[in-house]
Amino acid sequence: MAETHLEVYRRFEGTLHEHRLRAWPIWTTGLRTALKQRRALLLLYLPPVIATVIFSFVVYLGFMASEQLERESPFEGLGEGDIQERLASGVVMGVVSGGLKMLEVTRQIIEFNKAMGFFALLAVAWFGSGLFCEDRKAGAHQLYFARPITRLDYFLGKFGVAAFFGLCAMLVPPLVICLVASISSPEWAFLKEEWDVIPRAIALAFLWTTVVTLLVLLASSLAARRSFALIGVFGFFMLSGAMSQALGHLVSRRFFALSLGDDLNTLGSQILGRSDAGLPVSPGEAWVAVSVFVAFALVVIAARLRRLEVVA
């Protein structure tokens, strides 16, 4: 029997399957593809990993030192030489323990969490900037939309890929440090006294990753090339920062909310339970600005995905 295979992809118009996770294959395929970029993974995640290891070690040492100092009376029953030796070790321990007290574990975890935001941005930008534009350039979106998936499935699959790499940088390091702090603090003191840091860190990681991923996907949906999308993402941060500074200083303080970075910093401080008087944007303004941005990004991405869908 004769057959023809025409290379024309038509939008799927049949009945969708019952199962709900239609975005799953897109997500896993995207992850598999991205995880093959070993050099990029190494470069992007080595700094957060090193920082996490060092900081975990500092937290562990601090708790150990303070515990030991509390347990021992340092000079009891010792000769002169021993005293000198003990004094020396005491100095070290004192420094570590005193340093820890000075630094405050909780505050440090919070600061560390916020600092990871930069690495999350880098990771999401790298792995997410080509997700829509490269599909469009290669015509791969036609293959996707010829399958029984909706635009939402496609979006969620791609969003999941970029967000995964953001969460790896933003969520895992604080959780590791919280785990180290919990285990090494005497009688689980960290968990008992500072347990709320964990859900707060998770909430911040999700908020930051969601917003940054939407920005990257927005740029990817608008740009013709990945390089344009990258310029778009970093240009947006650079430009919104400069515009907010100029207009905030010269016209009205409300314009400081134009800077997405400042908005996220303000929200980060609020979520982590810290009030920072030095921040230029108030939490209310920051919530409004971020919400407007998220809504705008979703509307534009939806419109661009509608155009991607082939009506052959």
Add this chain to the structure above:
Amino acid sequence: MSAVLVAEQLGRYYGQVVGLNDLTTEIAGGVVGLVGPNGAGKSTLLRLIAGEIRPSRGSVRVLGHEPFANRELFRVLGFCPQQDALYEDMTGFDIVRLLLRLGGFAPAEAKARAERALERLSLTARMHDKVRTYSKGMRQRVRIAQAIAHDPRLLVLDEPMTGLDPLGRREVLELLRELGSSGTHVLFSSHILYEVEHLTAEIVLIHRGRLLAKGALPEVRALLSKHPRRVELSARRPRELARALIEWPEVVSVRVQPGAGAEEHLALETRDVGAFYRRLTGLAARERFGISSLCSADASLEAVFDYLVT
């Protein structure tokens, strides 16, 4: 006459992937088809010839020049790359004219040559339209036009028939034949063996980065002694003929195959097709088997390709 192409232990690697390996050959000139399956190294060889990339080892000389970034060579070389790349926002005419101007032609001459080249590729009607509005076949014609516009001595074409419709293929084949007969050396790669065969008998066959065969197709076929040649013939009394043929030392096997209606054909394999034909002529004169047709079934490029590559 000096060779158009001389390659000495030519190798090109892309990281750990071997593009071309230890290729030593000389191509005298004329129209030569470069054949081989996907990933054989055809494009790598053509890119080395066009000076787009450097050899990883060995050397290549084209018209006596080392090709990489060699301006002397580029005056007499026309290259049509495989990639579907053109300046989308320019017209076909502007592209060809620009490249001619860069080739050193004065504005008026570049214009005239561009028009002539595009006319040869039947693009005159659309040559002032933007390339982004062109079909795939038209884009391919522009790429060929820019390669031939400056009347090069050597024309290197990587898959020139890609994207062309049957009429376009015929036109391009005719054009290449014309160029070849006017003295231009043409080296082209193609997957479509039928087209290569119709344009030239001179082939270079490469596979997995190595040279498998080179030369005129019948000679290459004759060298493949381990593969007996297949001959098909029709006769009025096929079974009696088969009995006679199987006795011959150069005949390896004979099969009787059903043909149209009640007719039967013979398909036989022979080690020495020359001796077989000579003996068959004598037999046909002596006995009346009613031989009505005779053809060599595997002297085609496709058969050679199959033998060598599989």
Add this chain to the structure above:
Amino acid sequence: MSTFWSATLILFQAHLKRTFFSKRALISAGLCCLPVAASLLIATISRFEGPPPLEVVLHMGWFLHVQTIVPLVALIVGSAVVAEEIEDRTITFLFTRPIPRAAILVGRYLAALVLLVVVLGASSALVIRILSGLHGAEGQEIVMPAGFQLRLFACVLLGGAVYSAVFAALGALVKRPVLVGIGYCFVFEGLLANLPGQNQKLTVLYYLKSLLLGGNAELLPMFSETLAPLELATPAAAVRTLVLILVAALAIGARRLASREYVLAA
């Protein structure tokens, strides 16, 4: 005329129109409109409550224009000079012509430079014009120091030319010029230019600062806290260094382009 210059001229002519009608040009023009729009906003607001004049100049002229818009637009336009040909795989056509490869970089760079001069120049001139007409809080006219507008204008143009030359060279040097360019803008220039010490001298921004403020006894004290924490070069030395950076970037890029092979996907 030598082959190099004739090929450069042909490429410049061919790419000038393409550059002006490209998407990059549209985006660059859009970006250049932002400081103009912000200046208009400030001009409107300042009728009622005028901001301190030097702060206006500092934020609009320097931080927004020179430090943000100029590198960004230069990145968009400059990174396309060679990288676009490689990414679009059209460079094969140019590489198989009897021209010096360096002409490709220089010819296309000059076309990009014309675009930059037009968009950045227009934007800068408009911003300066709008800000020059501002009135201070008590109605007094803002008097810009002598020659300041001209220096700011020169900073924008020369900055655009130098940055785009650096990014054009990056296109010939590295596989992902945009990424490296972003890193250069944000990390190298952004960080070093704001760190105290001599390392500022490694940045283009330092010489642009010097061009704006250097040797001006009237201006220097006004901006010393925010812009010039260390001794600046004289404007003449700054211009010389900037031109040197531009020429060096193009020379390095051209040299690399001449010797490097680009493996293009089929």
